[in-house]
Amino acid sequence: MDINALLKECLAAIESMMPQIMERRYRIEYKPDSSPVTEADRFIEGKLHDLLRNRLPDLRFVGEESYDFQAGGQDGYFVLLDPIDGTENFCSGLKEWGVSLGIWKDGVHQGSLLMMPELGEHLMTGDPAPGLRSRITGFSSSYHDDIAAGIRDAIEYRVTGCAVYNIYNVVRGSFARFINPKGAYAWDLLPGVMLALEHGCLVRVNDADYHGQFLEPDRKYRVDIRNRHNLHPG
Known part of the structure; x- marks a missing residue:
């Protein structure tokens, strides 16, 4: 399987779906933790799930809006997806929101994609x-x-x-550093973290140096990511 070709197919699919995504932008519900979810979140997740399931045999798919928070194995193909990271921004009419997608096989990272559709920017493995x-x-x-x-x-x-936007900016050097000391789930972080490692950033997860091991999706992780050209003191 050509993973980069598959990531490009996902990128093109999201671009083609933008009219339907924007139609669903302000159809908002609130989860038990009071965070918003829109019809667009579920729409993107469903469409990418169908696309990836048709391309990857024996796929285990973990999306933010459908995951049941039970840990499982990593055999075969494994996908992590946050269909809209920054939903609060998205449903407030801001453009700083993104899609986070990562693919693993037998626990080994195959490729990741960060995409900010309204800003017209993206970064994927190999870029x-x-x-x-x-x-x-x-x-x-x-x-x-x-x-x-x-x-x-x-x-x-x-x-x-x-x-997604924060990590993208660290990788490209527009930020020297990104810090999340409270913690977030793997679908928010791991695809971007893998791209940060690919580009030589210094990454710490839960206050320890991180070297690319898989992060289970049923718990939160604190991250500190520094660009290799970090100009910030300390």
Whole structure:
């Protein structure tokens, strides 16, 4: 299976679905944790599930909107998907939201895609990164006392409300660093983390150096990602 060709097919599918996605943007419900979910979240997840299931034999698919939070094995093909990361941004009419997709086989990473459809930007396995240099630290929008301390000490900081956008910017060098000290699920983080490793970023997960091992989707993880050209002190 040519995974890069499959990722490009997923990218093209999302681009082609944008009119239907935008139609569903403001059809909002709220989950038990009070976070929003839109019809567009479920629409994207369903369409990509069908596409990938037809391409990958014996697929185990984990999407944010359909996962039952039970840990399982990693045999065969395994897909992690967050159909809309930054749903609060999306359903508020902001453009900083993204799709996070990663593919593994027998526990080994095969390829990942980060896509910001309204911004017209994406990054997938094998793509070059521009190697920009920045002093900006991005912080998660989920409050934690460490964020207040980090904002106090940062030269420049941003809180964008979208992990996909934050990690994408670290990989390309538009951010020096991204920190989420409260934690997020693997579908929010892992595809982007794998791209960060591919491009030589320094990654820590749960306060330990991270080297690419699979992260189970039934728990949250704290991350700290630094670009190789990090200009931020410390």
